[in-house]
Amino acid sequence: MYLSNHDQSLLNGAHGDGAAMAARILVESAKLLGAERLIDVASAHIDGCLYHGDSGVHFAEALVSGKARVSVDTTLNVGALDLLNPRNVHLDDHRRDMAFRLMKAHEDMGCRSSWTCAPYQAGHRPAVGQNIAWGESNAVVFANSVLGARTNRYGDFLDICCAITGRAPETGLHLSDNRRAQIVVDITGLSTELLATDAFYPVLGAWYGRTLGEAIGVIDGLPENTGEDRLKALGAAAASSGAVGLFHAVGLTPEAPDLETALAGEKPIETIRITSEMMRAARDRLSTTSSGKVDAIAVGSPHFSLEEFRALVRALAGRRSALPFYACTGRHAIEALEREGLRVPLEASGIILVADTCVVVTPILQGIDGVLMTNSGKFAHYAPGNTGYSVLYSSLTDCVETAVAGRLIRDEEHWQ
Amino acid sequence: MKGEVLIRGQVLVEGRGSGPLLVLTAPISFWGGVDPASGRIIDVRHPEHGRSIGGMALALPGTIGSSSSASVMLELIASGHAPAALLLAEVDAILLLGSIVAREMSHTPPPALRLDGAGFASLSGQTHATVGVDGQLSF
Numbered sequence: 001m002y003l004s005n006h007d008q009s010l011l012n013g014a015h016g017d018g019a020a021m022a023a024r025i026l027v028e029s030a031k032l033l034g035a036e037r038l039i040d041v042a043s044a045h046i047d048g049c050l051y052h053g054d055s056g057v058h059f060a061e062a063l064v065s066g067k068a069r070v071s072v073d074t075t076l077n078v079g080a081l082d083l084l085n086p087r088n089v090h091l092d093d094h095r096r097d098m099a100f101r102l103m104k105a106h107e108d109m110g111c112r113s114s115w116t117c118a119p120y121q122a123g124h125r126p127a128v129g130q131n132i133a134w135g136e137s138n139a140v141v142f143a144n145s146v147l148g149a150r151t152n153r154y155g156d157f158l159d160i161c162c163a164i165t166g167r168a169p170e171t172g173l174h175l176s177d178n179r180r181a182q183i184v185v186d187i188t189g190l191s192t193e194l195l196a197t198d199a200f201y202p203v204l205g206a207w208y209g210r211t212l213g214e215a216i217g218v219i220d221g222l223p224e225n226t227g228e229d230r231l232k233a234l235g236a237a238a239a240s241s242g243a244v245g246l247f248h249a250v251g252l253t254p255e256a257p258d259l260e261t262a263l264a265g266e267k268p269i270e271t272i273r274i275t276s277e278m279m280r281a282a283r284d285r286l287s288t289t290s291s292g293k294v295d296a297i298a299v300g301s302p303h304f305s306l307e308e309f310r311a312l313v314r315a316l317a318g319r320r321s322a323l324p325f326y327a328c329t330g331r332h333a334i335e336a337l338e339r340e341g342l343r344v345p346l347e348a349s350g351i352i353l354v355a356d357t358c359v360v361v362t363p364i365l366q367g368i369d370g371v372l373m374t375n376s377g378k379f380a381h382y383a384p385g386n387t388g389y390s391v392l393y394s395s396l397t398d399c400v401e402t403a404v405a406g407r408l409i410r411d412e413e414h415w416q
Numbered sequence: 417m418k419g420e421v422l423i424r425g426q427v428l429v430e431g432r433g434s435g436p437l438l439v440l441t442a443p444i445s446f447w448g449g450v451d452p453a454s455g456r457i458i459d460v461r462h463p464e465h466g467r468s469i470g471g472m473a474l475a476l477p478g479t480i481g482s483s484s485s486a487s488v489m490l491e492l493i494a495s496g497h498a499p500a501a502l503l504l505a506e507v508d509a510i511l512l513l514g515s516i517v518a519r520e521m522s523h524t525p526p527p528a529l530r531l532d533g534a535g536f537a538s539l540s541g542q543t544h545a546t547v548g549v550d551g552q553l554s555f
Contacts, residue, residue, distance in 0.1 A: 056491070240445075
């Protein structure tokens with residue numbers, strides 16, 4: 001593997017022990033990935049600040065004690081604590097202490113205290129074609145697909161090593177040839193009513209991730225006014241059910257102005273025509289129960305945007321939730337809510353605002369079982385394993401109506 | 417006990433390891449799919465839900481999902497609940513990063529081999545697998 005003079009000096013410890021450790025891990029990984037050299041990255045987003053156990057904390061603190069600092073603009077993904085409202089999280093003292101040490105170690109390395117899985121909605125917007133090193137599967141998909149920046153799925157540890165060295169292995173989605181769509185997902189046969197339903201996007205994403213995995217697909221037939229929040233929901237669901245790092249959407253994403261461009265002029269290896277039956281089956285798979293009893297509602301994976309909060313306020317229409325209703329978001333959105341005077345009506349409706357973290361990465365829900373209703377494909381995927389709750393997937397409107405009524409209400413229209 | 421050497425895999429992480437063979441029948445995300453504290457498979461939608469991967473020669477047809485899987489691997493190694501060996505159908509750099517970091521932190525990661533299609537198919541019907549030197553795999 002070719003190493004530049006700068007890479008060598010990092011490895012030799014000229015930039016400190018922490019940077020040398022980061023460079024060693026980076027080079028080892030690059031070899032595993034089959035990369036021939038490293039390239040510069042313009043920014044990083046770090047997933048490794050979420051507490052999974054003490055070893056991760058010791059790793060980050062080893063970097064800090066080796067005087068490691070990030071060398072590019074770096075945002076932080078969620079931690080295991082809500083630093084704005086600590087009582088939201090029910091961790092024992094040891095875990096709380098370790099989770100805090102992990103978050104602090106990342107701040108000490110010069111990362112921005114963004115604490116969000118939607119950094120792209122918190123002012124971190126790399127340019128089309130820019131090489132970056134991002135972690136957090138939904139953020140990776142969004143950066144690649146919607147922003148047209150170039151990143152692989154950088155896992156915990158490698159993300160911070162890239163941020164410290166400013167380098168990443170030249171492989172995978174950094175290379176143009178690997179970004180070409182090979183499979184066409186044709187959704188032109190679906191009804192415009194279904195495409196106008198917010199709950200459709202995570203369902204399409206969940207189907208896409210499970211079916212395509214790492215293969216690069218192009219979706220043909222999404223409405224030209226499909227907003228960023230819907231692409232965010234689609235990508236997040238795709239990345240939780242499969243190893244999706246990039247999708248194209250004709251007329252919507254930067255590398256797919258038209259089908260031919262997304263395919264780079266070549267024939268697709270497969271075209272899959274989506275039917276409403278396929279989407280209904282994918283939707284049903286997002287739920288693990290059909291129980292009429294709901295114990296809690298959670299929204300905001302990825303973190304709710306200001307726009308999504310506006311929709312929540314409209315749906316609530318001043319009514320109060322009879323169930324615990326968690327809305328997970330970043331502090332960037334909390335500030336916007338306060339600026340727009342929306343925090344007061346949300347809290348008056350009983351909405352519990354969770355910042356810096358979310359309900360599937362740290363104990364927030366009451367107890368270890370129950371039924372959680374959500375409009376998030378990602379929460380639907382991870383809640384059963386991570387919280388013990390069964391999950392019911394439905395639209396934001398259904399979540400709100402269920403919350404207000406205190407019993408399950410679902411609108412089946414458009415799915416038939 | 418020394419088994420017959422049947423195949424040789426590509427060495428991804430060096431080392432030796434031996435354990436009962438567990439071949440997962442579907443890809444898994446370690447984060448959200450495996451409990452880092454116990455090594456148990458907690459993804460309720462996974463066919464091997466409830467089994468433990470600790471101490472097993474674990475064969476993975478593929479991995480999916482979260483980029484936090486490296487953390488789960490590191491914690492499994494540090495807590496002694498890691499598989500005894502990893503047999504991968506595809507190189508998974510996210511998962512193996514947990515092994516690389518474990519070594520930096522002075523732990524011993526399980527050996528990891530990549531098997532080709534024929535190699536992976538030969539696991540069928542086996543109950544115990546041993547990874548030896550130079551990527552040798554015996555049953």
